[in-house]
Amino acid sequence: xxxxxxxxxxxxxxxxxxxxxxxxxxxxxxxxxxxxxxxxxxxxxxxxxxxxxxxxxxxxxxxxxxxxxxxxxxxxxxxxxxxxxxxxxxxxxxxxxxxxxxxxxxxxxxxxxxxxxxxxxxxxxxxxxxxxxxxxxxxxxxxxxxxxxxxxxxxxxxxxxxxxxxxx
Amino acid sequence: xxxxxxxxxxxxxxxxxxxxxxxxxxxxxxxxxxxxxxxxxxxxxxxxxxxxxxxxxxxxxxxxxxxxxxxxxxxxxxxxxxxxxxxxxxxxxxxxxxxxxxxxxxxxxxxxxxxxxxxxxxxxxxxxxxxxxxxxxxxxxxxxxxxxxxxxxxxxxxxxxxxxxxxxxxxxxxxxxxxxxxxxxxxxxxxxxxxxxxxxxxxxxxxxxxxxxxxxxxxxxxxxxxxxxxxxxxxxxxxxxxxxxxxxxxxxxxxxxxxxxxxxxxxxxxxxxxxxxxxxxxxxxxxxxxxxxxxxxxxxxxxxxxxxxxxxxxxxxxxxxxxxxxxxxxxxxxxxxxxxxxxxxxxxxxxxxxxxxxxxxxxxxxxxxxxxxxxxxxxxxxxxxxxxxxxxxxxxxxxxxxxxxxxxxxxxxxxxxxxxxxxxxxxxxxxxxxxxxxxxxxxxxxxxxxxxxxxxxxxxxxxxxxxxxxxxxxxxxxxxxxxxxxxxxxxxxxxxxxxxxxxxxxxxxxxxxxxxxxxxxxxxxxxxxxxxxxxxxxxxxxxxxxxxxxxxxxxxxx
Numbered sequence: 104x105x106x107x108x109x110x111x112x113x114x115x116x117x118x119x120x121x122x123x124x125x126x127x128x129x130x131x132x133x134x135x136x137x138x139x140x141x142x143x144x145x146x147x148x149x150x151x152x153x154x155x156x157x158x159x160x161x162x163x164x165x166x167x168x169x170x171x172x173x174x175x176x177x178x179x180x181x182x183x184x185x186x187x188x189x190x191x192x193x194x195x196x197x198x199x200x201x202x203x204x205x206x207x208x209x210x211x212x213x214x215x216x217x218x219x220x221x222x223x224x225x226x227x228x229x230x231x232x233x234x235x236x237x238x239x240x241x242x243x244x245x246x247x248x249x250x251x252x253x254x255x256x257x258x259x260x261x262x263x264x265x266x267x268x269x270x271x
Numbered sequence: 272x273x274x275x276x277x278x279x280x281x282x283x284x285x286x287x288x289x290x291x292x293x294x295x296x297x298x299x300x301x302x303x304x305x306x307x308x309x310x311x312x313x314x315x316x317x318x319x320x321x322x323x324x325x326x327x328x329x330x331x332x333x334x335x336x337x338x339x340x341x342x343x344x345x346x347x348x349x350x351x352x353x354x355x356x357x358x359x360x361x362x363x364x365x366x367x368x369x370x371x372x373x374x375x376x377x378x379x380x381x382x383x384x385x386x387x388x389x390x391x392x393x394x395x396x397x398x399x400x401x402x403x404x405x406x407x408x409x410x411x412x413x414x415x416x417x418x419x420x421x422x423x424x425x426x427x428x429x430x431x432x433x434x435x436x437x438x439x440x441x442x443x444x445x446x447x448x449x450x451x452x453x454x455x456x457x458x459x460x461x462x463x464x465x466x467x468x469x470x471x472x473x474x475x476x477x478x479x480x481x482x483x484x485x486x487x488x489x490x491x492x493x494x495x496x497x498x499x500x501x502x503x504x505x506x507x508x509x510x511x512x513x514x515x516x517x518x519x520x521x522x523x524x525x526x527x528x529x530x531x532x533x534x535x536x537x538x539x540x541x542x543x544x545x546x547x548x549x550x551x552x553x554x555x556x557x558x559x560x561x562x563x564x565x566x567x568x569x570x571x572x573x574x575x576x577x578x579x580x581x582x583x584x585x586x587x588x589x590x591x592x593x594x595x596x597x598x599x600x601x602x603x604x605x606x607x608x609x610x611x612x613x614x615x616x617x618x619x620x621x622x623x624x625x626x627x628x629x630x631x632x633x634x635x636x637x638x639x640x641x642x643x644x645x646x647x648x649x650x651x652x653x654x655x656x657x658x659x660x661x662x663x664x665x666x667x668x669x670x671x672x673x674x675x676x677x678x679x680x681x682x683x684x685x686x687x688x689x690x691x692x693x694x695x696x697x698x699x700x701x702x703x704x705x706x707x708x709x710x711x712x713x714x715x716x717x718x719x720x721x722x723x724x725x726x727x728x729x730x731x732x733x734x735x736x737x738x739x740x741x742x743x744x745x746x747x748x749x750x751x752x753x754x755x756x757x758x759x760x761x762x763x764x765x766x767x768x769x770x771x772x773x774x775x776x777x778x779x780x781x782x783x784x785x786x787x788x789x790x791x792x793x794x795x796x797x798x799x800x801x802x803x804x805x806x807x808x809x810x811x812x813x814x815x816x817x818x819x820x821x822x823x824x825x826x827x828x829x
Contacts, residue, residue, distance in 0.1 A: 169668040175677075232669065248668060249658075256653035257331045 153192035186254030205243025295377020298564035299508020304817030318373030326499030345709035369568035376509025407694035436472030457622035460645030463743030567762030598692035599759035615647030639728035688732025689803025
């Protein structure tokens with residue numbers, strides 16, 4: 104059989120073509136390692152190794168926009184930021200510069216729209232949503248969208264959907 | 272992970288009876304049969320020797336990182352183009368165009384395990400329907416009746432669960448174990464199909480519903496499609512054939528061994544197989560005869576790489592058709608959501624199929640036929656569901672997105688249509704003139720665009736799927752676009768069998784017309800594509816080939 108092009112296109116659209124290209128060329132054992140390490144770091148309350156505290160705050164806000172908390176945990180509570188931290192130290196290290204430049208552009212967008220506010224995380228949830236709607240097609244959003252879903256639902260956290268299910 | 276499982280260890284400088292290149296659906300059967308028949312056998316497998324304990328429920332590694340597909344030692348890219356007038360390119364971010372698993376057991380490890388037999392008509396459609404201009408439409412040199420005893424051996428020795436359906440060709444033995452328990456998708460598909468006047472039936476699967484041959488029954492974990500089975504209930508050759516081959520004491524499985532050339536002597540006979548071992552060192556195994564079972568993409572690649580002054584266009588290629596007539600089976604996907612929970616993430620993928628549209632029907636206005644099945648498809652694992660599972664136009668992030676993931680994950684199913692592929696010379700495997708792997712081997716270049724009739728058949732089946740899902744009470748139905756395939760998991764027809772050496776590569780016993788001690792047995796041997804799900808037929812061909820090759824060897828006819 105052939106593999107669904109439509110699904111693949113959705114995947115690439117969701118993850119951003121830049122991510123789609125790089126994601127398949129990276130060292131796979133490191134991904135498993137990343138999810139395991141991320142889970143341990145989260146449990147231990149470890150500090151981040153590859154992102155700054157400031158960046159982690161922004162990532163938490165961004166990831167929670169993608170999978171927000173409701174009656175079940177959101178992305179940051181699941182530990183997605185720890186997953187992304189480990190990813191930037193390993194299999195996604197070549198994408199860390201893109202993350203930083205993309206984040207800078209996003210913050211500039213925030214400052215332009217809201218001159219009194221410096222950072223995305225300082226916006227109200229509604230303001231964050233509005234800003235992100237205008238950034239949906241950026242490589243930064245594509246990459247973070249994909250990493251958030253991976254961190255949310257991969258192996259170590261693969262029961263994420265089941266946990267959500269249990270909340271219904 | 273085992274890297275040196277097989278005994279004995281043959282010296283590469285001593286001539287073994289057979290070298291088999293590839294340990295997948297065909298290679299695993301041939302290894303078991305020939306070693307059981309007292310021949311010395313070395314199996315060269317480019318992938319690692321994983322066992323059930325090495326497989327896992329890790330969607331990232333297996334589905335997104337292609338853990339079972341990637342070459343274990345180095346980067347081995349492939350290129351793709353639709354037509355020969357285009358320049359082929361590596362599809363960045365996509366799985367490889369030729370989609371096959373590397374490892375002991377080959378793609379039988381990661382397949383979904385749909386195990387339809389071909390129908391009688393599949394072997395003689397050219398005679399039944401007449402010619403198709405500008406195509407390779409042809410009869411097989413063998414009939415269903417000749418192959419039937421070997422289908423039965425696949426059922427019983429590899430392990431197929433099922434129950435005969437209304438359209439199935441005659442069988443000599445019943446299935447060894449009953450069908451897998453029906454899933455929600457199967458129940459709904461059956462209800463919808465019966466409402467349409469169709470004849471749904473339990474799906475034959477190479478997954479055990481009951482213990483058989485010392486192997487356990489499926490535990491319904493839900494990680495079948497694309498994954499290796501963690502309990503050996505999936506009837507891969509890794510689980511079913513390789514252990515029996517090794518138990519003979521005459522078969523050495525040599526993993527992490529990438530073949531890049533077959534040497535021939537002045538008499539035109541193959542003498543040894545040259546490969547890179549697990550340390551990247553060049554080795555050459557001498558053999559009295561060689562069997563290539565490397566799949567429909569790697570087999571022609573190897574033949575091209577084995578060109579010589581005697582065979583300037585590639586070994587076994589005096590006909591000029593090695594690599595041509597690639598067939599992949601077209602398909603359509605129709606997704607649906609229901610009011611109530613289906614919980615499709617558990618269990619095997621497919622439990623019900625419809626074969627009412629299997630045969631060609633001139634009233635449709637185009638050639639072809641197909642089968643349909645119900646399955647969770649990409650909604651069986653959470654990341655794929657999150658990326659691809661929601662209906663068109665729904666949010667892709669935010670509170671509503673999260674609610675919809677929760678809602679749809681348990682309420683989705685899909686109907687797949689699998690179709691014929693018209694054999695076309697323009698669809699082929701060749702060596703890429705520009706792209707090479709890390710070891711300097713030219714990359715596989717796939718050229719492929721489905722015939723208009725194949726796409727018409729896929730659309731026809733999608734129309735039927737919409738009707739069935741509607742009759743089953745789906746609340747939402749949406750179609751994936753039917754387009755030419757760019758990734759093929761069924762790699763068929765590239766070294767087709769036939770009686771005429773000018774129009775085929777191997778004879779009806781899988782012996783290469785040009786080389787008396789070289790055999791090819793895998794999907795490349797196919798003359799027509801069937802209607803999808805080719806592995807059952809690949810394995811039946813392998814059992815049959817092994818029997819004839821054994822006779823030839825014992826009679827000194829190789």
